[in-house]
Amino acid sequence: MTADTPDRPATARPGAPGRHGTPPEIPCPPRRQGPSPERGVFVRPLSRRQVDDRMWELGELYAHTLSSEPAEPGILGSYRAGADAFRRRLAGHMRRPGFELLVAEAVRPSGATVLTACAYGFPVRGVGPWWQGLDGYLPENLARAAASGKLFAVAGVLVERRVRTQDLTREWNLARRLQKRLLEDHIGALGVTLVDHLDVDTYEALLAWGWRCPPAEGGGVSSFAPRRLLVLR
Known part of the structure; x- marks a missing residue:
């Protein structure tokens, strides 16, 4: 996902003489800002049947977003295995009540529509x-929120590496748009997610997208726990 870059304005050749033999003063045009990526990428929900129909495509998206580098022949098999494992996890998540999945799609100059990102939860x-094992990470106040139906697990946000490293705090950042849209239909609900302790890149991206670590209550979760809990309001 990239912002459109405005054309460079035409200017007089530097040092070209004016009417009286002195270089004319070239006014500096106001800086124009290209449109946000929101104008070129469309976010929409998929039904369970549509998710089933596009399961292969979603697996390929997962494999693509694992790394910004093209797959080499020697590691292509691990990418395929990762995509297959993702499809199995997604099929399991789909069975949960209230499951929702959003996709982001862009229209190429050729007119073809391509899948660029997705986010899902329940x-x-x-x-x-x-x-x-989320119950082992929830402080008491979030456990109460779950009991009252005010907790929504964001199980996955798949976006290109550029989305995870550029314009993270902008409201039109694609990951921000996806996670916000997931929570819109659940008024007053808090988003929760778990991130592996060793996955520093994802952890830092989530913090930049507005996620926060909940305050520790009582003894809290051990610092040796394999995952960290993050909350989105």
Whole structure:
């Protein structure tokens, strides 16, 4: 996802003489800002059936967003295995009540529509199976929010590396748009997610997108826990 870059304004050749033999003063044109990427990327929800129909494409998106580098022949197999594992996880998440998935699509000059990003999640209920052992990370106030239906787990945000490294604090940042849209239909709900302790890049990107670590209550979660809990209001 990139912002459109305005054409460079035409100016007189530096040092060209004016009517009286002195270089004319060239006014500096006001700086124009290109349109935000929001104008070229469209976000929309998919039904469960549509997710099923595009499962292969979503797996390819996952493999593509793992790294900005093209896959070399020697590691192509691991990319395929990662995509297959992602499809299996997504199929399991789809069975949860309230599951939602958003995709971002861009229209190429050729007229073709391509998938550029996605985000998905589901409400966290006070009863029933917890997501990835989430109950072991929730402080008491968030456990109460789950019991009252006010907690929404953002299970995944798949975006290109540029989205994770550029314009992170801008409201039109694609990851910000996706996560905000996921929570819009759940008024008053808090977003929660878990990130591996070793995944520093994702952790820092989430913080830049507005996620925060909840205040510790009581003993809190051990610093040796494999994951960190983040909250989005």
